[in-house]
Amino acid sequence: MSALLGVYDRDLVLVRGKGSRLFAEDGRAFLDFAAGIGVNGLGYGDAKVLAAIRKQAGHLIHASNLFHTEPASLLADRLASLAFPSRVFFCNSGTEAWEAALKFARKIGRAAGRTEFLCFERAFHGRTLGALSTTWNPKYREPFEPLVPGVRFLPWGDLGAVAAAINDKTAAVMLEPVQGEGGVRPATAEFLRGLRELTHERGALLALDEVQCGLGRTGKLFAYEHAGITPDLLTLAKPLGGGLPMGAVLVADAFASAIAVGDHGSTFGGNPVAAAASLAVLDRLAASGFVPGVARRAKTLRAGLKKLQKKHAAIAEVRGLGLMIGVEFKGEAGPVLKGLRERGVLATKAGDRVLRLLPPLVVKAAEVREFLAALDAVLEGGAGAAP
Template sequence: DLASAEALLDEKTCACIVEPIQGEGGVNIATNEFLQGLRRLCDQRGILLIFDEVQCGLGRTGTLWAHEPYGVTPDLMTLAKPLGGGLPIGATLMTQAVADAIEAGDHGSTFAANPVICAAAQVVVRKISDPQFLEHVRWVGSYLHEDLMELQSKYACIREIRGRGLIWGIATTMDVTPVMQACFDAGLLTCKAGPQVLRLLPPLIIERSDVDQAIAILDRAFAQVENNPAS
């Protein structure tokens, strides 16, 4: 929360880094009040605000950047994973003010500027930034959200559905490992974001039929675990 952030940010703090949507932390979505308040706090104290969009950025939420709906601009932003379309690449974006403060030798990388990977990243960014592509992510994400809410109403062990676009967390009252294993056995790849949260990070190109198939597998997996808790 903002109060604890305010207590931690002091005269020794040069930068504050946060995820607009936590991935590994349980698919927790930052509130408008938190990110906007954090921006004001950093401005008041001369602290750089860094957004980690390695997992939640590049179209994952239905906008090119996850922070867009908040009306907050970071000083720096980190990217990786989807940027290379399967090839290893990372990038740091920054405001002109930050860029002007960097001199030769301040920032370097052992494996920077690989021409093949940079060419792939250029194609990825061009495709993902297409408004029609992002509209598809929002549409299929909304469809998935509706189905997940129906799943929640069916199983008492599901306490919350949280996410945006095509990053979703199914928060439960139990260890989700058995559910994850049941999904895997049926051909659906999921992952954990903490012991009680099942995380869904499907490809951005999925269609309605893919969602239907995934929900059917999730339905059977939760039914299996709920009926056989020892499994």
């Protein structure tokens, strides 16, 4: 329909959003359980985010990183105070944040000869060459090899494998606390705690990618809080900018002095309008009751899905954390997605058999019920069944 390069398979033309609803060019309305792949945590048209964007756009849209701007400085302080004592680097996307984390891990480890990365099967960290090197799926990786050397993939959840692989060349152990694209697979709290102990003992960094699972989605502000640990490097992106491009890497204070002027950069990173939007997003997320509300709504959705699992043999498993949920089918998830779309519901997939649900964090209980009724009807029709 246009000169767009064909790297995406898409057809729907969207023109407007409100709350958890999206509206198409042809007038159709959709309940959105994809939320722009986890970006639209506050749904569409949040008044505080909109006001912050309008106000900052009237003052200064771009300044470059040759100068300070107030929104970026305030945002760095806010993130460090919400997460852990750290210094913050801003960029514009998830893959850029992970790319920066890889560089920072190498720079921190270099003096001790630590330049290698331990990653996990089914990991997804982005599409640029560095991030792709730590992304597991051969379909994404192989057409672009040779990639960055020094990366090993270990079985997910296998602490023994990490203990055997970690050595004095390991710069960092790197993972998503909840794998997203790889099928919505939460790390157990024991696994995360084990990795934290192991990396401490063996002198490697622990880098967590919360680009998709961070900022309230799992029912805690940061997913690592479920395990009672903090990482050395943390990446954030998707929901941070309230829909504007914004990514961040937090480098724990203990390691920040290894990064010096000129080690990394980004022309647009920390853009003042995106930073102002991010501050408004964090105000909403940090308001008392917001994140516990996410956990409550997640419980309702999970309970409803478990009921559907009892009713429909097509559902093999329901898993996830908070409002990041994977429903694995015995057959293909594609027909389920198609059936939902026909009933006015948008969702996304994570692999061939997993329906991935990432509703806006502000989804209402009635909308959760509406989603469950639509899924029930789609499964009645036989979608998702074993081949």
